[in-house]
Amino acid sequence: MAGLDSQRLSQPLCRCGRQNSTHEEMFKSLDLNGDGVVVYQELLSDFLEKDTNGDRRVSLEEFSAKSFVGSIPIFVECTFNYYDKMDGKNDGIMEEISSNITYSILDPANDGEITFEEFDTNVAQIENGIIAEMMALLEQGHFRTLTDPDQACAIMKIFFLCLFVAAVLGHGENFRAIDLNCDGVVVYQEMLSDFLQKDTNGDGLVSREEFAAKSFVGSIPFFVECTFNYYDKMDGKKDGIMEEISTKTTYSILDPDNDGEITYEDFAINVPQIENGIKAEMMALLEQGSY
Numbered sequence: 589m590a591g592l593d594s595q596r597l598s599q600p601l602c603r604c605g606r607q608n609s610t611h612e613e614m615f616k617s618l619d620l621n622g623d624g625v626v627v628y629q630e631l632l633s634d635f636l637e638k639d640t641n642g643d644r645r646v647s648l649e650e651f652s653a654k655s656f657v658g659s660i661p662i663f664v665e666c667t668f669n670y671y672d673k674m675d676g677k678n679d680g681i682m683e684e685i686s687s688n689i690t691y692s693i694l695d696p697a698n699d700g701e702i703t704f705e706e707f708d709t710n711v712a713q714i715e716n717g718i719i720a721e722m723m724a725l726l727e728q729g730h731f732r733t734l735t736d737p738d739q740a741c742a743i744m745k746i747f748f749l750c751l752f753v754a755a756v757l758g759h760g761e762n763f764r765a766i767d768l769n770c771d772g773v774v775v776y777q778e779m780l781s782d783f784l785q786k787d788t789n790g791d792g793l794v795s796r797e798e799f800a801a802k803s804f805v806g807s808i809p810f811f812v813e814c815t816f817n818y819y820d821k822m823d824g825k826k827d828g829i830m831e832e833i834s835t836k837t838t839y840s841i842l843d844p845d846n847d848g849e850i851t852y853e854d855f856a857i858n859v860p861q862i863e864n865g866i867k868a869e870m871m872a873l874l875e876q877g878s879y
Contacts, residue, residue, distance in 0.1 A: 615707045626702040628691050635687045646682040648672075666721035670714070690714065708856070709760030763855045774850040776839050783835045794830035796820075814869040818862070838862065 618626045620633065638646045638654045651668045652661075672678055674686040694702045694710050764770070768778045786794045786802040799816045800809070820826055822834040842850045842858045 611708045611711060612704070614711070615704050618702075618707075624703065626694075626707070627700060628687075631691050631694075632684075632687045635682070635684060638682075644684050648680055651682065662722070662725065663718075666725060667718050669721045670717045705760055705852070712761070760852070762859070763852050772851065774842075774855070775848060776836075779839050780832070780835050783830075783832060786830075792832060796828055799830060810870070810873070811866075814873060815866050817869045818865045 615626070616622075618630055618634070620630045635646065638650050640650050640653070648665070648668050652664050655664045655667075668682065669678070671682045671686040671690075672680060674689045675683040691702070692698070693713050694707055696710060697706070763774070766778055766782065767774050768781065783794065786798050788798050788801070796813075796816055799819075800812050803812045803815075816830065817826070819830050819834040819838075820828065822837045823831045839850070840846070841861050842855055844854075844858060
């Protein structure tokens with residue numbers, strides 16, 4: 589990949605690492621001089637490293653050879669396919685323009701520097717593109733060609749977890765969604781407003797149906813169900829009802845110093861605890877064969 593290959597994406601995902609930690613690792617791997625920003629030449633260096641024959645083009649074979657040892661081939665292939673198409677052709681060749689386009693995605697301000705916050709917010713567009721390539725192979729029945737049931741099961745589980753990462757999007761975007769007055773901190777009332785919006789009948793409780801109805805349009809039902817299950821259990825019961833205490837518990841997770849304000853740094857550091865809880869619900873359903 590042009591700076592963000594399967595070494596940096598599929599390997600952390602396969603071990604189900606925290607999303608923010610994964611993004612930090614990816615960013616640090618691109619920030620070659622460690623100054624806290626990524627310039628274009630740093631991103632381009634990854635492309636040039638893969639271009640082993642020096643023709644300013646990267647084939648699937650070159651790309652695969654420079655991917656993380658042990659990466660699942662389907663992830664390598666999907667990542668390559670995403671970058672291959674950036675020049676408007678699907679010809680099995682990655683052109684240098686893929687690095688230019690990747691950089692423009694990560695640097696929408698076009699100021700020639702990518703900070704970690706910009707990276708964390710915008711890399712989701714790239715992750716979603718790779719997930720779309722995975723969905724295309726899935727629809728073509730690629731997974732059904734696997735003869736080893738254990739391998740097929742493992743790949744499907746990782747596939748769903750990859751989808752989860754894409755669905756969560758960048759932490760910056762999530763933080764801005766709950767910082768209603770855009771003052772850079774989230775207070776409890778702002779977080780509570782989301783619960784109250786989902787409580788459409790005003791009974792102080794959120795049912796599974798209410799939660800699903802107010803979820804992001806296009807969300808995969810499996811993810812909505814797992815997210816609901818996570819919050820449902822916050823009152824110590826799994827009864828198909830979310831209570832307001834789920835909001836209080838969520839706030840306490842994100843505000844561990846209990847100062848009544850959640851900064852972006854607080855959010856980025858602590859939200860993986862919630863994401864990991866939802867992943868655990870996903871794994872539980874997958875182990876039960878609910879996919």
